[in-house]
Amino acid sequence: MxxxxxxxxxxxxxxxxxxxxxxxxxxxxxxxxxxxxxxxxxxxxxxxxxxxxxxxxxxxxxxxxxxxxxxxxxxxxxxxxxxxxxxxxxxxxxxxxxxxxxxxxxxxxxxxxxxxxxxxxxxxxxxxxxxxxxxxxxxxxxxxxxxxxxxxxxxxxxxxxxxxxxxxxxxxxxxxxxNVRRAIWYKLWGNATINPLSALVRTTCDRILADPECRAWMLEGMGELAAVGAAIGCPIGERGEDRMAVTAKLGAFKTSMLQDVEAGRPIELEALLGAPREIAQRRDIVTPALDRLYAVTRLMAESSGLT
Ligand SMILES: NC(=O)C1=CN([C@@H]2O[C@H](COP(=O)(O)OP(=O)(O)OC[C@H]3O[C@@H](n4cnc5c(N)ncnc54)[C@H](OP(=O)(O)O)[C@@H]3O)[C@@H](O)[C@H]2O)C=CC1
Ligand SMILES: CC(C)(CO)C(=O)C(=O)O
Structure with a gap:
Protein backbone atom coordinates (compact mmCIF):
# COMPACT_ATOMS: atom_id res chain seq x y z
CA MET A 1 0.00 0.00 0.00
CA ASN A 179 -18.95 4.46 16.96
CA VAL A 180 -15.71 6.32 16.50
CA ARG A 181 -17.30 9.67 17.43
CA ARG A 182 -18.11 8.29 20.85
CA ALA A 183 -14.55 6.97 21.24
CA ILE A 184 -13.21 10.42 20.33
CA TRP A 185 -15.50 12.10 22.85
CA TYR A 186 -14.55 9.60 25.54
CA LYS A 187 -10.85 10.38 25.18
CA LEU A 188 -11.67 14.08 25.17
CA TRP A 189 -13.69 13.69 28.35
CA GLY A 190 -10.55 12.27 29.97
CA ASN A 191 -8.04 14.89 28.85
CA ALA A 192 -9.86 18.15 28.06
CA THR A 193 -9.76 19.33 31.67
CA ILE A 194 -6.53 17.88 33.03
CA ASN A 195 -4.43 18.96 30.05
CA PRO A 196 -5.24 22.70 30.29
CA LEU A 197 -5.07 22.55 34.10
CA SER A 198 -1.61 21.00 33.89
CA ALA A 199 -0.53 23.68 31.43
CA LEU A 200 -1.68 26.33 33.90
CA VAL A 201 -0.22 24.91 37.09
CA ARG A 202 2.77 23.31 35.35
CA THR A 203 2.92 20.22 37.42
CA THR A 204 2.42 16.49 37.05
CA CYS A 205 -0.98 14.78 37.02
CA ASP A 206 -0.54 13.06 40.37
CA ARG A 207 -0.33 16.44 42.12
CA ILE A 208 -3.30 17.88 40.25
CA LEU A 209 -5.39 14.81 41.04
CA ALA A 210 -4.45 15.03 44.71
CA ASP A 211 -5.75 18.58 44.97
CA PRO A 212 -9.42 18.80 46.03
CA GLU A 213 -10.09 22.13 44.29
CA CYS A 214 -8.53 20.97 41.03
CA ARG A 215 -10.50 17.73 41.22
CA ALA A 216 -13.72 19.66 41.79
CA TRP A 217 -13.03 21.93 38.79
CA MET A 218 -12.22 18.90 36.64
CA LEU A 219 -15.34 17.03 37.72
CA GLU A 220 -17.53 20.04 36.98
CA GLY A 221 -15.96 20.35 33.51
CA MET A 222 -16.26 16.62 32.85
CA GLY A 223 -19.94 16.80 33.80
CA GLU A 224 -20.43 19.57 31.24
CA LEU A 225 -18.59 17.58 28.58
CA ALA A 226 -20.79 14.58 29.36
CA ALA A 227 -23.91 16.75 28.90
CA VAL A 228 -22.66 18.00 25.53
CA GLY A 229 -21.75 14.44 24.54
CA ALA A 230 -25.23 13.21 25.43
CA ALA A 231 -26.72 15.91 23.18
CA ILE A 232 -24.70 14.81 20.15
CA GLY A 233 -24.95 11.03 20.43
CA CYS A 234 -21.74 10.52 22.40
CA PRO A 235 -22.91 9.63 25.93
CA ILE A 236 -20.33 8.93 28.63
CA GLY A 237 -21.14 5.78 30.56
CA GLU A 238 -18.67 6.28 33.39
CA ARG A 239 -18.22 8.42 36.50
CA GLY A 240 -15.68 11.23 36.43
CA GLU A 241 -14.14 9.92 39.66
CA ASP A 242 -13.48 6.56 38.02
CA ARG A 243 -11.83 8.16 34.98
CA MET A 244 -9.63 10.25 37.29
CA ALA A 245 -8.61 7.10 39.15
CA VAL A 246 -7.39 5.60 35.87
CA THR A 247 -5.32 8.71 35.11
CA ALA A 248 -3.97 8.70 38.68
CA LYS A 249 -2.56 5.21 38.09
CA LEU A 250 -0.20 6.74 35.53
CA GLY A 251 1.58 8.48 38.42
CA ALA A 252 3.79 11.57 38.16
CA PHE A 253 3.54 12.19 34.43
CA LYS A 254 3.27 15.37 32.39
CA THR A 255 0.36 15.73 29.97
CA SER A 256 1.07 16.39 26.31
CA MET A 257 -0.12 19.97 26.78
CA LEU A 258 2.29 20.60 29.64
CA GLN A 259 5.08 19.14 27.50
CA ASP A 260 4.11 21.57 24.72
CA VAL A 261 4.17 24.50 27.17
CA GLU A 262 7.59 23.52 28.45
CA ALA A 263 8.92 23.18 24.90
CA GLY A 264 7.47 26.58 23.92
CA ARG A 265 5.12 25.00 21.34
CA PRO A 266 1.55 26.15 20.59
CA ILE A 267 -0.99 24.25 22.67
CA GLU A 268 -3.97 22.31 21.29
CA LEU A 269 -6.47 24.29 23.35
CA GLU A 270 -9.00 24.87 20.56
CA ALA A 271 -9.20 21.15 19.74
CA LEU A 272 -9.64 20.20 23.41
CA LEU A 273 -11.81 23.02 24.76
CA GLY A 274 -12.64 25.52 22.00
CA ALA A 275 -14.49 23.00 19.83
CA PRO A 276 -16.58 21.43 22.64
CA ARG A 277 -17.61 24.93 23.76
CA GLU A 278 -18.61 25.78 20.20
CA ILE A 279 -20.76 22.64 20.01
CA ALA A 280 -22.31 23.45 23.40
CA GLN A 281 -23.06 27.08 22.53
CA ARG A 282 -24.93 26.06 19.37
CA ARG A 283 -27.17 23.89 21.55
CA ASP A 284 -27.61 26.42 24.36
CA ILE A 285 -25.82 24.13 26.80
CA VAL A 286 -24.03 26.16 29.46
CA THR A 287 -20.45 25.19 30.32
CA PRO A 288 -19.24 27.59 33.03
CA ALA A 289 -16.39 25.38 34.29
CA LEU A 290 -15.07 24.78 30.76
CA ASP A 291 -15.47 28.49 29.97
CA ARG A 292 -13.32 29.51 32.96
CA LEU A 293 -10.69 26.91 32.12
CA TYR A 294 -10.65 27.95 28.46
CA ALA A 295 -10.37 31.66 29.27
CA VAL A 296 -7.47 31.42 31.68
CA THR A 297 -5.58 28.89 29.56
CA ARG A 298 -6.05 30.99 26.41
CA LEU A 299 -4.77 34.08 28.21
CA MET A 300 -1.80 32.12 29.58
CA ALA A 301 -1.01 30.84 26.07
CA GLU A 302 -1.36 34.26 24.47
CA SER A 303 0.79 35.98 27.05
CA SER A 304 3.43 33.23 26.83
CA GLY A 305 3.57 33.16 23.01
CA LEU A 306 2.08 29.65 22.81
CA THR A 307 -0.62 30.31 20.20
N1 LIG B 1 2.85 12.11 21.48
C1 LIG B 1 1.91 11.35 22.01
O1 LIG B 1 2.19 10.46 22.82
C2 LIG B 1 0.48 11.52 21.62
C3 LIG B 1 0.08 12.50 20.72
N2 LIG B 1 -1.23 12.56 20.33
C4 LIG B 1 -1.64 13.57 19.37
O2 LIG B 1 -1.01 13.30 18.12
C5 LIG B 1 -0.85 14.52 17.39
C6 LIG B 1 0.61 14.65 16.99
O3 LIG B 1 1.36 14.82 18.19
P1 LIG B 1 2.90 14.46 18.32
O4 LIG B 1 3.24 13.33 17.43
O5 LIG B 1 3.17 14.34 19.76
O6 LIG B 1 3.56 15.80 17.76
P2 LIG B 1 5.04 16.07 17.23
O7 LIG B 1 5.30 17.52 17.47
O8 LIG B 1 5.99 15.08 17.76
O9 LIG B 1 4.92 15.81 15.67
C7 LIG B 1 4.29 16.70 14.80
C8 LIG B 1 4.89 16.52 13.44
O10 LIG B 1 4.25 17.42 12.54
C9 LIG B 1 5.25 17.91 11.67
N3 LIG B 1 4.83 19.11 10.96
C10 LIG B 1 4.66 20.36 11.44
N4 LIG B 1 4.35 21.19 10.42
C11 LIG B 1 4.33 20.44 9.28
C12 LIG B 1 4.12 20.71 7.91
N5 LIG B 1 3.86 21.95 7.48
N6 LIG B 1 4.17 19.70 7.01
C13 LIG B 1 4.46 18.44 7.41
N7 LIG B 1 4.68 18.11 8.72
C14 LIG B 1 4.63 19.11 9.62
C15 LIG B 1 6.44 18.14 12.58
O11 LIG B 1 7.62 18.33 11.82
P3 LIG B 1 9.09 18.40 12.49
O12 LIG B 1 9.51 16.97 12.68
O13 LIG B 1 9.91 19.09 11.46
O14 LIG B 1 8.94 19.14 13.77
C16 LIG B 1 6.41 16.84 13.37
O15 LIG B 1 7.07 15.83 12.66
C17 LIG B 1 -1.32 15.64 18.34
O16 LIG B 1 -2.65 15.97 18.06
C18 LIG B 1 -1.22 14.99 19.72
O17 LIG B 1 -2.08 15.56 20.68
C19 LIG B 1 -2.16 11.67 20.76
C20 LIG B 1 -1.82 10.71 21.66
C21 LIG B 1 -0.50 10.57 22.18
C1 LIG C 1 -3.67 13.07 30.01
C2 LIG C 1 -3.66 12.05 28.93
C3 LIG C 1 -2.55 11.02 29.11
C4 LIG C 1 -5.02 11.27 28.97
O1 LIG C 1 -5.53 11.08 30.15
C5 LIG C 1 -3.53 12.66 27.57
O2 LIG C 1 -4.33 12.36 26.73
C6 LIG C 1 -2.50 13.64 27.20
O3 LIG C 1 -1.48 13.79 27.89
O4 LIG C 1 -2.70 14.32 26.17
Whole structure:
Protein backbone atom coordinates (compact mmCIF):
# COMPACT_ATOMS: atom_id res chain seq x y z
CA MET A 1 0.00 0.00 0.00
CA UNK A 2 1.22 3.54 -0.78
CA UNK A 3 1.05 5.48 2.43
CA UNK A 4 1.84 9.13 3.09
CA UNK A 5 2.30 10.13 6.73
CA UNK A 6 2.08 13.87 7.22
CA UNK A 7 3.66 14.87 10.51
CA UNK A 8 6.26 12.20 11.17
CA UNK A 9 6.90 13.35 14.73
CA UNK A 10 6.26 11.28 17.84
CA UNK A 11 3.00 9.56 16.81
CA UNK A 12 3.40 9.92 13.04
CA UNK A 13 7.02 8.78 13.22
CA UNK A 14 6.10 5.65 15.14
CA UNK A 15 3.24 4.80 12.79
CA UNK A 16 5.27 5.57 9.64
CA UNK A 17 8.19 3.49 10.87
CA UNK A 18 6.06 0.47 11.77
CA UNK A 19 4.23 0.62 8.42
CA UNK A 20 7.51 0.88 6.49
CA UNK A 21 9.10 -1.94 8.46
CA UNK A 22 6.07 -4.08 7.55
CA UNK A 23 6.84 -3.62 3.86
CA UNK A 24 4.56 -0.77 2.80
CA UNK A 25 5.75 2.05 0.55
CA UNK A 26 5.75 4.93 3.03
CA UNK A 27 6.53 8.58 2.52
CA UNK A 28 7.01 10.56 5.74
CA UNK A 29 6.61 14.35 5.71
CA UNK A 30 7.71 16.82 8.38
CA UNK A 31 7.94 20.59 8.54
CA UNK A 32 11.43 20.02 7.08
CA UNK A 33 10.00 18.16 4.07
CA UNK A 34 10.18 14.40 3.41
CA UNK A 35 12.61 12.47 5.58
CA UNK A 36 14.60 9.39 4.63
CA UNK A 37 14.22 7.40 7.81
CA UNK A 38 13.49 7.25 11.51
CA UNK A 39 14.85 5.20 14.32
CA UNK A 40 12.30 3.87 16.78
CA UNK A 41 12.91 2.46 20.20
CA UNK A 42 10.24 0.17 21.58
CA UNK A 43 10.52 -2.26 24.49
CA UNK A 44 14.30 -1.84 24.56
CA UNK A 45 14.71 -2.65 20.86
CA UNK A 46 15.88 -0.06 18.33
CA UNK A 47 14.92 -0.38 14.67
CA UNK A 48 15.63 1.92 11.75
CA UNK A 49 12.93 2.38 9.15
CA UNK A 50 13.64 3.87 5.74
CA UNK A 51 11.09 5.82 3.78
CA UNK A 52 10.24 6.27 0.10
CA UNK A 53 9.24 9.37 -1.78
CA UNK A 54 6.46 9.64 -4.34
CA UNK A 55 4.68 12.47 -6.11
CA UNK A 56 1.16 11.24 -6.77
CA UNK A 57 -1.75 10.24 -4.57
CA UNK A 58 -1.49 7.88 -1.63
CA UNK A 59 -3.86 5.00 -0.89
CA UNK A 60 -3.75 6.05 2.75
CA UNK A 61 -2.96 9.54 4.02
CA UNK A 62 -2.23 9.57 7.75
CA UNK A 63 -2.31 13.02 9.29
CA UNK A 64 -0.41 13.36 12.58
CA UNK A 65 0.56 17.01 12.80
CA UNK A 66 -0.51 19.01 15.83
CA UNK A 67 -4.08 20.31 15.61
CA UNK A 68 -2.71 23.87 15.61
CA UNK A 69 -0.79 23.18 12.37
CA UNK A 70 -3.56 21.40 10.48
CA UNK A 71 -5.28 24.48 8.94
CA UNK A 72 -2.03 25.49 7.23
CA UNK A 73 -0.83 21.95 6.39
CA UNK A 74 -4.09 20.51 4.95
CA UNK A 75 -4.23 22.74 1.83
CA UNK A 76 -0.70 21.63 0.83
CA UNK A 77 -1.66 17.95 0.50
CA UNK A 78 -3.81 18.01 -2.66
CA UNK A 79 -1.33 16.12 -4.83
CA UNK A 80 -1.40 13.16 -2.44
CA UNK A 81 -5.20 12.83 -2.50
CA UNK A 82 -7.26 11.17 -5.25
CA UNK A 83 -10.83 9.88 -5.08
CA UNK A 84 -9.49 6.55 -3.73
CA UNK A 85 -7.36 7.98 -0.92
CA UNK A 86 -8.44 7.30 2.67
CA UNK A 87 -7.59 10.14 5.05
CA UNK A 88 -6.89 9.01 8.61
CA UNK A 89 -6.27 11.85 11.10
CA UNK A 90 -4.41 10.87 14.29
CA UNK A 91 -4.85 14.00 16.38
CA UNK A 92 -6.09 14.66 19.87
CA UNK A 93 -9.27 16.60 20.48
CA UNK A 94 -12.37 17.22 18.40
CA UNK A 95 -11.76 16.89 14.64
CA UNK A 96 -13.16 19.38 12.12
CA UNK A 97 -15.66 16.81 10.71
CA UNK A 98 -17.13 15.83 14.08
CA UNK A 99 -20.70 17.16 13.73
CA UNK A 100 -22.30 16.63 10.32
CA UNK A 101 -23.14 19.88 8.57
CA UNK A 102 -21.68 21.97 11.42
CA UNK A 103 -18.28 23.45 10.60
CA UNK A 104 -16.17 23.83 13.74
CA UNK A 105 -14.50 27.20 13.52
CA UNK A 106 -12.44 26.57 16.65
CA UNK A 107 -10.37 23.94 14.82
CA UNK A 108 -10.95 24.90 11.19
CA UNK A 109 -11.27 28.70 11.31
CA UNK A 110 -11.72 29.40 7.59
CA UNK A 111 -12.82 25.95 6.41
CA UNK A 112 -9.43 25.12 4.85
CA UNK A 113 -9.30 21.62 6.35
CA UNK A 114 -12.82 20.73 5.22
CA UNK A 115 -11.99 21.93 1.70
CA UNK A 116 -8.73 19.97 1.59
CA UNK A 117 -10.07 16.58 2.71
CA UNK A 118 -13.20 15.21 0.94
CA UNK A 119 -15.30 14.31 3.96
CA UNK A 120 -16.49 10.95 2.59
CA UNK A 121 -12.86 9.84 2.41
CA UNK A 122 -12.11 10.67 6.05
CA UNK A 123 -12.12 8.00 8.77
CA UNK A 124 -12.00 8.53 12.51
CA UNK A 125 -9.11 7.46 14.74
CA UNK A 126 -8.27 7.72 18.43
CA UNK A 127 -4.69 7.17 19.50
CA UNK A 128 -4.33 5.32 22.78
CA UNK A 129 -0.53 5.25 22.86
CA UNK A 130 2.24 7.56 24.00
CA UNK A 131 5.40 8.29 22.08
CA UNK A 132 8.08 10.93 22.44
CA UNK A 133 10.88 12.24 20.32
CA UNK A 134 14.35 11.75 21.74
CA UNK A 135 15.95 13.52 18.75
CA UNK A 136 14.65 15.01 15.51
CA UNK A 137 14.24 11.65 13.73
CA UNK A 138 14.28 9.34 16.77
CA UNK A 139 11.07 8.23 18.45
CA UNK A 140 10.62 6.37 21.70
CA UNK A 141 7.42 4.34 21.97
CA UNK A 142 6.47 4.54 25.63
CA UNK A 143 3.17 2.71 25.73
CA UNK A 144 0.81 1.23 23.16
CA UNK A 145 -2.75 0.30 23.98
CA UNK A 146 -4.65 0.59 20.70
CA UNK A 147 -5.49 2.69 17.67
CA UNK A 148 -9.26 2.91 17.57
CA UNK A 149 -10.50 3.34 13.99
CA UNK A 150 -13.91 3.58 12.42
CA UNK A 151 -15.97 5.06 9.63
CA UNK A 152 -17.45 8.43 10.60
CA UNK A 153 -21.00 7.08 10.29
CA UNK A 154 -20.21 3.88 12.17
CA UNK A 155 -20.67 1.62 9.17
CA UNK A 156 -18.45 -1.29 8.30
CA UNK A 157 -16.75 -1.09 4.93
CA UNK A 158 -14.26 -2.84 2.73
CA UNK A 159 -11.80 0.05 3.02
CA UNK A 160 -12.04 0.02 6.82
CA UNK A 161 -11.24 -3.71 6.89
CA UNK A 162 -8.33 -3.08 4.53
CA UNK A 163 -6.87 -0.31 6.70
CA UNK A 164 -7.35 -2.46 9.79
CA UNK A 165 -5.38 -5.25 8.09
CA UNK A 166 -2.52 -2.94 7.14
CA UNK A 167 -2.30 -1.48 10.66
CA UNK A 168 -2.53 -4.93 12.28
CA UNK A 169 0.20 -6.35 10.05
CA UNK A 170 2.44 -3.48 11.19
CA UNK A 171 1.80 -4.25 14.87
CA UNK A 172 -0.13 -1.01 15.43
CA UNK A 173 -3.00 -2.71 17.29
CA UNK A 174 -6.04 -1.33 15.45
CA UNK A 175 -9.33 -1.62 17.29
CA UNK A 176 -12.38 -1.36 15.05
CA UNK A 177 -15.36 0.51 16.41
CA UNK A 178 -18.88 1.09 15.19
CA ASN A 179 -18.95 4.46 16.96
CA VAL A 180 -15.71 6.32 16.50
CA ARG A 181 -17.30 9.67 17.43
CA ARG A 182 -18.11 8.29 20.85
CA ALA A 183 -14.55 6.97 21.24
CA ILE A 184 -13.21 10.42 20.33
CA TRP A 185 -15.50 12.10 22.85
CA TYR A 186 -14.55 9.60 25.54
CA LYS A 187 -10.85 10.38 25.18
CA LEU A 188 -11.67 14.08 25.17
CA TRP A 189 -13.69 13.69 28.35
CA GLY A 190 -10.55 12.27 29.97
CA ASN A 191 -8.04 14.89 28.85
CA ALA A 192 -9.86 18.15 28.06
CA THR A 193 -9.76 19.33 31.67
CA ILE A 194 -6.53 17.88 33.03
CA ASN A 195 -4.43 18.96 30.05
CA PRO A 196 -5.24 22.70 30.29
CA LEU A 197 -5.07 22.55 34.10
CA SER A 198 -1.61 21.00 33.89
CA ALA A 199 -0.53 23.68 31.43
CA LEU A 200 -1.68 26.33 33.90
CA VAL A 201 -0.22 24.91 37.09
CA ARG A 202 2.77 23.31 35.35
CA THR A 203 2.92 20.22 37.42
CA THR A 204 2.42 16.49 37.05
CA CYS A 205 -0.98 14.78 37.02
CA ASP A 206 -0.54 13.06 40.37
CA ARG A 207 -0.33 16.44 42.12
CA ILE A 208 -3.30 17.88 40.25
CA LEU A 209 -5.39 14.81 41.04
CA ALA A 210 -4.45 15.03 44.71
CA ASP A 211 -5.75 18.58 44.97
CA PRO A 212 -9.42 18.80 46.03
CA GLU A 213 -10.09 22.13 44.29
CA CYS A 214 -8.53 20.97 41.03
CA ARG A 215 -10.50 17.73 41.22
CA ALA A 216 -13.72 19.66 41.79
CA TRP A 217 -13.03 21.93 38.79
CA MET A 218 -12.22 18.90 36.64
CA LEU A 219 -15.34 17.03 37.72
CA GLU A 220 -17.53 20.04 36.98
CA GLY A 221 -15.96 20.35 33.51
CA MET A 222 -16.26 16.62 32.85
CA GLY A 223 -19.94 16.80 33.80
CA GLU A 224 -20.43 19.57 31.24
CA LEU A 225 -18.59 17.58 28.58
CA ALA A 226 -20.79 14.58 29.36
CA ALA A 227 -23.91 16.75 28.90
CA VAL A 228 -22.66 18.00 25.53
CA GLY A 229 -21.75 14.44 24.54
CA ALA A 230 -25.23 13.21 25.43
CA ALA A 231 -26.72 15.91 23.18
CA ILE A 232 -24.70 14.81 20.15
CA GLY A 233 -24.95 11.03 20.43
CA CYS A 234 -21.74 10.52 22.40
CA PRO A 235 -22.91 9.63 25.93
CA ILE A 236 -20.33 8.93 28.63
CA GLY A 237 -21.14 5.78 30.56
CA GLU A 238 -18.67 6.28 33.39
CA ARG A 239 -18.22 8.42 36.50
CA GLY A 240 -15.68 11.23 36.43
CA GLU A 241 -14.14 9.92 39.66
CA ASP A 242 -13.48 6.56 38.02
CA ARG A 243 -11.83 8.16 34.98
CA MET A 244 -9.63 10.25 37.29
CA ALA A 245 -8.61 7.10 39.15
CA VAL A 246 -7.39 5.60 35.87
CA THR A 247 -5.32 8.71 35.11
CA ALA A 248 -3.97 8.70 38.68
CA LYS A 249 -2.56 5.21 38.09
CA LEU A 250 -0.20 6.74 35.53
CA GLY A 251 1.58 8.48 38.42
CA ALA A 252 3.79 11.57 38.16
CA PHE A 253 3.54 12.19 34.43
CA LYS A 254 3.27 15.37 32.39
CA THR A 255 0.36 15.73 29.97
CA SER A 256 1.07 16.39 26.31
CA MET A 257 -0.12 19.97 26.78
CA LEU A 258 2.29 20.60 29.64
CA GLN A 259 5.08 19.14 27.50
CA ASP A 260 4.11 21.57 24.72
CA VAL A 261 4.17 24.50 27.17
CA GLU A 262 7.59 23.52 28.45
CA ALA A 263 8.92 23.18 24.90
CA GLY A 264 7.47 26.58 23.92
CA ARG A 265 5.12 25.00 21.34
CA PRO A 266 1.55 26.15 20.59
CA ILE A 267 -0.99 24.25 22.67
CA GLU A 268 -3.97 22.31 21.29
CA LEU A 269 -6.47 24.29 23.35
CA GLU A 270 -9.00 24.87 20.56
CA ALA A 271 -9.20 21.15 19.74
CA LEU A 272 -9.64 20.20 23.41
CA LEU A 273 -11.81 23.02 24.76
CA GLY A 274 -12.64 25.52 22.00
CA ALA A 275 -14.49 23.00 19.83
CA PRO A 276 -16.58 21.43 22.64
CA ARG A 277 -17.61 24.93 23.76
CA GLU A 278 -18.61 25.78 20.20
CA ILE A 279 -20.76 22.64 20.01
CA ALA A 280 -22.31 23.45 23.40
CA GLN A 281 -23.06 27.08 22.53
CA ARG A 282 -24.93 26.06 19.37
CA ARG A 283 -27.17 23.89 21.55
CA ASP A 284 -27.61 26.42 24.36
CA ILE A 285 -25.82 24.13 26.80
CA VAL A 286 -24.03 26.16 29.46
CA THR A 287 -20.45 25.19 30.32
CA PRO A 288 -19.24 27.59 33.03
CA ALA A 289 -16.39 25.38 34.29
CA LEU A 290 -15.07 24.78 30.76
CA ASP A 291 -15.47 28.49 29.97
CA ARG A 292 -13.32 29.51 32.96
CA LEU A 293 -10.69 26.91 32.12
CA TYR A 294 -10.65 27.95 28.46
CA ALA A 295 -10.37 31.66 29.27
CA VAL A 296 -7.47 31.42 31.68
CA THR A 297 -5.58 28.89 29.56
CA ARG A 298 -6.05 30.99 26.41
CA LEU A 299 -4.77 34.08 28.21
CA MET A 300 -1.80 32.12 29.58
CA ALA A 301 -1.01 30.84 26.07
CA GLU A 302 -1.36 34.26 24.47
CA SER A 303 0.79 35.98 27.05
CA SER A 304 3.43 33.23 26.83
CA GLY A 305 3.57 33.16 23.01
CA LEU A 306 2.08 29.65 22.81
CA THR A 307 -0.62 30.31 20.20
N1 LIG B 1 2.85 12.11 21.48
C1 LIG B 1 1.91 11.35 22.01
O1 LIG B 1 2.19 10.46 22.82
C2 LIG B 1 0.48 11.52 21.62
C3 LIG B 1 0.08 12.50 20.72
N2 LIG B 1 -1.23 12.56 20.33
C4 LIG B 1 -1.64 13.57 19.37
O2 LIG B 1 -1.01 13.30 18.12
C5 LIG B 1 -0.85 14.52 17.39
C6 LIG B 1 0.61 14.65 16.99
O3 LIG B 1 1.36 14.82 18.19
P1 LIG B 1 2.90 14.46 18.32
O4 LIG B 1 3.24 13.33 17.43
O5 LIG B 1 3.17 14.34 19.76
O6 LIG B 1 3.56 15.80 17.76
P2 LIG B 1 5.04 16.07 17.23
O7 LIG B 1 5.30 17.52 17.47
O8 LIG B 1 5.99 15.08 17.76
O9 LIG B 1 4.92 15.81 15.67
C7 LIG B 1 4.29 16.70 14.80
C8 LIG B 1 4.89 16.52 13.44
O10 LIG B 1 4.25 17.42 12.54
C9 LIG B 1 5.25 17.91 11.67
N3 LIG B 1 4.83 19.11 10.96
C10 LIG B 1 4.66 20.36 11.44
N4 LIG B 1 4.35 21.19 10.42
C11 LIG B 1 4.33 20.44 9.28
C12 LIG B 1 4.12 20.71 7.91
N5 LIG B 1 3.86 21.95 7.48
N6 LIG B 1 4.17 19.70 7.01
C13 LIG B 1 4.46 18.44 7.41
N7 LIG B 1 4.68 18.11 8.72
C14 LIG B 1 4.63 19.11 9.62
C15 LIG B 1 6.44 18.14 12.58
O11 LIG B 1 7.62 18.33 11.82
P3 LIG B 1 9.09 18.40 12.49
O12 LIG B 1 9.51 16.97 12.68
O13 LIG B 1 9.91 19.09 11.46
O14 LIG B 1 8.94 19.14 13.77
C16 LIG B 1 6.41 16.84 13.37
O15 LIG B 1 7.07 15.83 12.66
C17 LIG B 1 -1.32 15.64 18.34
O16 LIG B 1 -2.65 15.97 18.06
C18 LIG B 1 -1.22 14.99 19.72
O17 LIG B 1 -2.08 15.56 20.68
C19 LIG B 1 -2.16 11.67 20.76
C20 LIG B 1 -1.82 10.71 21.66
C21 LIG B 1 -0.50 10.57 22.18
C1 LIG C 1 -3.67 13.07 30.01
C2 LIG C 1 -3.66 12.05 28.93
C3 LIG C 1 -2.55 11.02 29.11
C4 LIG C 1 -5.02 11.27 28.97
O1 LIG C 1 -5.53 11.08 30.15
C5 LIG C 1 -3.53 12.66 27.57
O2 LIG C 1 -4.33 12.36 26.73
C6 LIG C 1 -2.50 13.64 27.20
O3 LIG C 1 -1.48 13.79 27.89
O4 LIG C 1 -2.70 14.32 26.17
Missing amino acids: RICVVGAGAIGGWVAARLALAGNKVMALTSRGPIDGISIEQAGEVQVATFDRFDGPADLLIVAVKATDLPSVAPTLGKHISSGTVVLPMLNGVPWWFVDGEPLRAVDPDGAIARAFPVNQVMGCVVHATCSRTALDCVRVNFVDKLIIGERDGSSSVRLARIEGVLADAGLRPDLTG
